Amino acid sequence: MADTLSPNTVWVEDPDTGEPLIVERDDEYVRIIREFHQNECQHIETEVRRIELSNGAIQVRDCCTFCGSGVGLAKPQKNKTWVNSLPWADPALVNSYQNRRNAEHNAALLALARKQYAERGRFTEAYTAYLKSDAWKAKRALVLKRCGGVCEGCGTAEATEAHHMTYDHLFNEFCSNCWGFAMIATNASPRKNGRVGASPTKVRTRIMASLKPKTFFDGPSPQR
Numbered sequence: 283m284a285d286t287l288s289p290n291t292v293w294v295e296d297p298d299t300g301e302p303l304i305v306e307r308d309d310e311y312v313r314i315i316r317e318f319h320q321n322e323c324q325h326i327e328t329e330v331r332r333i334e335l336s337n338g339a340i341q342v343r344d345c346c347t348f349c350g351s352g353v354g355l356a357k358p359q360k361n362k363t364w365v366n367s368l369p370w371a372d373p374a375l376v377n378s379y380q381n382r383r384n385a386e387h388n389a390a391l392l393a394l395a396r397k398q399y400a401e402r403g404r405f406t407e408a409y410t411a412y413l414k415s416d417a418w419k420a421k422r423a424l425v426l427k428r429c430g431g432v433c434e435g436c437g438t439a440e441a442t443e444a445h446h447m448t449y450d451h452l453f454n455e456f457c458s459n460c461w462g463f464a465m466i467a468t469n470a471s472p473r474k475n476g477r478v479g480a481s482p483t484k485v486r487t488r489i490m491a492s493l494k495p496k497t498f499f500d501g502p503s504p505q506r
């Protein structure tokens with residue numbers, strides 16, 4: 283499955299299954315990545331070391347004593363005795379720092395992916411398949427019927443889409459406890475105009491006030 287992912291897709295391997303988990307680049311993702319980069323080594327303490335390049339040449343640089351990375355430009359080599367007196371840079375230190383950083387990066391993405399999958403069911407194969415299913419289409423049609431053609435987010439725009447208000451009831455949106463409130467009819471791109479996403483509680487209250495649960499299934503669509 284990994285080879286079908288676009289190069290722009292952020293994903294992390296699920297260590298339990300070996301399958302890629304796709305990470306949605308939401309606000310939390312942006313924050314996590316920002317924090318990750320802010321935690322990059324600041325190279326506070328450095329020491330002059332000699333580095334053997336892959337072509338065998340020797341370079342002299344300040345090297346961070348914590349992460350091993352070379353800092354700043356290569357220094358002029360005053361004389362051989364001085365150069366030979368310098369400690370060698372430690373490639374193992376660089377490797378272990380990079381490995382540690384990669385592991386931290388992976389762990390942060392894995393935690394976020396698990397949270398996204400668990401809380402919102404996003405991007406799972408099951409969810410994608412569900413949106414193409416007759417069951418989903420039937421629920422979508424019911425929600426669009428319920429709203430009387432008007433967006434339940436703003437109360438004015440034409441309703442064109444059914445959206446999830448919560449994924450707590452994914453696959454079972456019309457459960458007996460909250461029938462229908464898991465979904466809402468909206469104008470397209472509710473996130474863009476901010477109307478629906480801004481106040482789901484308000485929207486739920488409005489729907490609850492305007493509907494009697496039984497009438498949704500048994501009676502005609504409610505008057506607005």
Ligand SMILES: [Zn+2]
Nearest residue numbers: 323325346349
């Ligand atoms: Zn450093």
Ligand SMILES: [Zn+2]
Nearest residue numbers: 451457459460
């Ligand atoms: Zn429910």
